Amino acid sequence: MDDLARLLIERECARLPLLFALHADQGDHAALAALFTHDCVFARPFQPDHPFHGRDRVQAIFRDRPPILVRHIVTNVLVDVVNADEARGTNYLAMLSSHAAVTPPQEAGGLYVGGFEDRYVRTADGWKFASRRGSVALHQGGAMPVIPPPSDEARGL
Numbered sequence: 001m002d003d004l005a006r007l008l009i010e011r012e013c014a015r016l017p018l019l020f021a022l023h024a025d026q027g028d029h030a031a032l033a034a035l036f037t038h039d040c041v042f043a044r045p046f047q048p049d050h051p052f053h054g055r056d057r058v059q060a061i062f063r064d065r066p067p068i069l070v071r072h073i074v075t076n077v078l079v080d081v082v083n084a085d086e087a088r089g090t091n092y093l094a095m096l097s098s099h100a101a102v103t104p105p106q107e108a109g110g111l112y113v114g115g116f117e118d119r120y121v122r123t124a125d126g127w128k129f130a131s132r133r134g135s136v137a138l139h140q141g142g143a144m145p146v147i148p149p150p151s152d153e154a155r156g157l
Contacts, residue, residue, distance in 0.1 A: 001081070001083070001084060005084070006081050009079070009081045009084075009087055009122075009127070010079040010081060010087070012126065012127040013079040013087045013089055013118075013120040013127050014077045014079050014089070016035055016118070016120065016127065016128075016129055017074050017077055017089070017091045017093075017116065017118065018074055018077070019031075019032075019035055020032060020035055020072075020074075020129075020132075021072035021073070021074045021093070023035070024062060024070065024072055025070055025071055025072055027062075027067070029059050029062035029063040030059060032058070032059070032062055033055050033056070033058050033059035033062075034055075035128060035129055036055045036058050036128055036129045036130075036132070037055065037121060037123060037128045037129065037130050038054065038055050039053075039054060039055075039130075040053075040054065040055055040058065040128070040129055040130055040131060040132070041053055041130075041131040041132075041133075042057075042058045042061075042129070042131070042132045042133075043132070043133040043134055044061065044134055045093065045095075045112070045114045045115075045116075045134030045135055045136045046112075046134075046136060046144070046145055046147055047147055047149070047150070048133060048134060048135050050149050050150055050155060051133070051155065052150070052154075052155045052156055053155060053156035053157060054156040056156070057154065057155060057156035060154070066099070067102045068097050068098065068099050068102065069097060069098040069101065069102045069103070069104060069106050070095065070096070070097040070098075071095070071096050071097070072093055072094070072095050073093070073094040073095070074091055074092070074093055075091065075092045075093075075094075076090070076091055076092040076115075077089065077090075077091040078090050078091070079120070084122070085121060085122040086119070086120065086121055086122070086130075087119075087120040087127075088117075088118065088119055088120070089116075089117075089118040089119075089120065090115060090116065090117055090118070091115055091116055091118070092113070092114070092115045093113070093114055093115050093116060093134070094111065094112070094113045095111075095112045095113075096108040096109070096111055096112075097109060108141075109141065109142045110139050110140060110141040110142025110143070111139065111140045111141055112136050112138075112139045112144075113136070113137055113138040113139070114134060114135045114136035114137050114138075115134070115135060115137070116132055116133065116134045116135075117132075117133045118131065118132050118133075119131040119132075
């Protein structure tokens, strides 16, 4: 693979974490889900041990949650090209949110910093997340959220 082909793959894959954050912040769950393959695996940073299986389950996570004002800040995006049809990546994520109201400005709750390990694949519709596994490394200004484990049905199992 030549350098230009590698750079183009890196660029397309590096856009995916940024688009994920944008769509999550805007509440566009359909556009967010479209970033994933149909048979993807997605583990939320607050529940890394309970991955969801399938694009429809990813969409349901964001569609069915109560409305919140949230901002994701994505940094340190690194993509390694495996071959012409697969790449892997990592990125850091900081998240602030308010559950009080969805109209800015609002006081944020805790600050959560973590990241994602991603696997990207080329599809007929372009590059997509095949898997996305999140984790939280640090938090400040609040306890870690206690989220009940999702059912196997909700996770697509």
